[in-house]
Amino acid sequence: MTAEIWDNVADEVNFNLKIDRERFFALIERQAEVLDFGCGYGRISNELAACGYTSVTGIDPSSAMIERGRKMFPGLSLMHHSTKAELPFADGSFDAVVACAVLTGIPSSGERTQAVAEIARVLKPGGFFHIAEFCSEAGRVFKSGLGIPMRYSSADEWRDLFKTFHCCHEEVVGTTTMSGKPESSYRAFYKNQLTRQRAQQAHDCSVMPSGGKNATPSFSSAVNRSGFGVGAYFADTRLPAMLAEDLPQAEAVLVIKGERKLYLLRDGERYRAYPIALGGDPSGHKQQEGDQRTPEGDYVLDWRNPSSAFHLSLHVSYPNEDDRARAEARGVSPGGMIMVHGQRNGLGWLGSLLQRWDWTDGCIAVTNVAMEEIWRAVPNGTPIRIEP
Ligand SMILES: C[S@@+](CC[C@H](N)C(=O)[O-])C[C@H]1O[C@@H](n2cnc3c(N)ncnc32)[C@H](O)[C@@H]1O
CATH class of the missing domain: 3.40.50.150 (Vaccinia Virus protein VP39)
Known part of the structure; x- marks a missing residue:
């Protein structure tokens, strides 16, 4: 009908x-x-x-x-x-x-x-x-x-x-x-x-080469195809979850870009610090889509993605109204999807090495062990301040 x-x-x-x-x-x-x-x-x-x-x-x-x-x-x-x-x-x-x-x-x-x-x-x-x-x-x-x-x-x-x-x-x-x-x-x-x-099936599939019928071969899937792959998968996903400590819940998150550090705060005190990597143009507030910058100011970690292309990710509420208005006045898109995340899936075992470069597109990257801890300690709605 x-x-x-x-x-x-x-x-x-x-x-x-x-x-x-x-x-x-x-x-x-x-x-x-x-x-x-x-x-x-x-x-x-x-x-x-x-x-x-x-x-x-x-x-x-x-x-x-x-x-x-x-x-x-x-x-x-x-x-x-x-x-x-x-x-x-x-x-x-x-x-x-x-x-x-x-x-x-x-x-x-x-x-x-x-x-x-x-x-x-x-x-x-x-x-x-x-x-x-x-x-x-x-x-x-x-x-x-x-x-x-x-x-x-x-x-x-x-x-x-x-x-x-x-x-x-x-x-x-x-x-x-x-x-x-x-x-x-x-x-x-x-x-x-x-x-x-189905969880078991998903797990069984995830140690196999990844990607649907149209997927192009990637470095990570090449790693997974080798005998080394299962070990890398373990180091990438399971090991961080095992090594991560359960911390007290954070009341706020502070990022100091110049220090390349992310801090968890409780009772106004920093109780945990993690090294971070930023985007290709790390100085200054984010102005527009694609500028490779990380925003500066007060935002909220408002939602999370347990299975992003990077190991766990928390979303930063950029752009706010001011960011949108500034971008609109310049006739550009403010961009978005700024996340705190771990390493690209498949490359977690290289985390400490990769953290030496600013390799993101403006997101805030930490190692997978750090991300496991942050994921557990930081609920949705936690404020995040990003300073220069
Ligand atoms: C308003 S149109 C939206 C079409 C399209 N998603 C878009 O946004 O351009 C709603 C469509 O839902 C389809 N539809 C109605 N009942 C459905 C059902 N039980 N299952 C799947 N599609 C249904 C209709 O045939 C119609 O083409």
């Missing part, structure tokens, strides 16, 4: 809800296997492909949407499927799933839950689910101007729907409908939780 309604409007709609591109690009590698769930005519698939994603599959129950998408974007992989059947993919097929404005158009709680369960099934353990949906604190069920049943959920309702996942980041941002009416959008990144059986 729903598919027929979407079929009827397939040639007259132009969807406009935005995904969180910046965070998506930072969290999900370009070679990742990505599923665009409820792809419509392939707008988001096309956006991702245009930004370098090499393996994006779009799927939608409306055959007219898929037909339009195949004409508009002949290079994309767009598939039709019936909502009555399971998704035509094996368990754990995708590194990431994106759903933009899809669940809003499924008012039934049962159908929503079924759709989310299918997403969890086809997503790898530890894979990311990026959601961008319309949101209304009071909750609203209505028919759109085109006669499509809609349900705008509150942030709490959305959260509840994704409760089997682990939330890595969420926000409510302003948006507009296709007719220009101001509304809110709930955007979030959820991580697929590991079941015990």
Whole structure:
């Protein structure tokens, strides 16, 4: 029934809800296997492909949407499927799933839950689910101007729907409908939780050469392919976790760039210090995307990523309003995704050596053992001050 309604409007709609591109690009590698769930005519698939994603599959129950998408974007992989059947993919097929404005158009709680369960099934353990949906604190069920049943959920309702996942980041941002009416959008990144059986599979896979079918060989995967690889994997991930000490919880983090040090603070005292590496142009406050600088000032460590391309990472809340305004006045992007993180995956065993250079793009890098300690001692919401 729903598919027929979407079929009827397939040639007259132009969807406009935005995904969180910046965070998506930072969290999900370009070679990742990505599923665009409820792809419509392939707008988001096309956006991702245009930004370098090499393996994006779009799927939608409306055959007219898929037909339009195949004409508009002949290079994309767009598939039709019936909502009555399971998704035509094996368990754990995708590194990431994106759903933009899809669940809003499924008012039934049962159908929503079924759709989310299918997403969890086809997503790898530890894979990311990026959601961008319309949101209304009071909750609203209505028919759109085109006669499509809609349900705008509150942030709490959305959260509840994704409760089997682990939330890595969420926000409510302003948006507009296709007719220009101001509304809110709930955007979030959820991580697929590991079941015990799947965790074992994930572990078994992680000591094998990494990468999907389109992955290019990297130094770290070459290391993993050698007999040395298992030892390097152990030194990279397991050993730091074993060597790290459990410290008292930090009340604040202080980074002094000139000293190349990160301190944990409690009762106003520095109780732990770690050497750090910075970006290629370490002096001065970050001004714009790509300048290789680390911001200076007061921020918050607001969310974390347990499986980034670097060993564990904590996000610094740059850019703030002032940073954005300054960049806007100069007509540039302020950049973002500044993290405190460990070593690049696969290179952790070289950590102490690599820490002698400023090798990041503006992030604050520590050894993997240090990162394990910081990860455990610093909860989300901890203030961080970065001084010159
Ligand atoms: C508002 S459109 C969004 C399309 C696309 N994600 C975008 O943002 O451009 C919603 C799409 O969800 C699809 N859809 C509806 N029910 C669905 C379901 N149960 N599973 C997957 N997709 C569904 C519709 O066919 C429609 O193409």
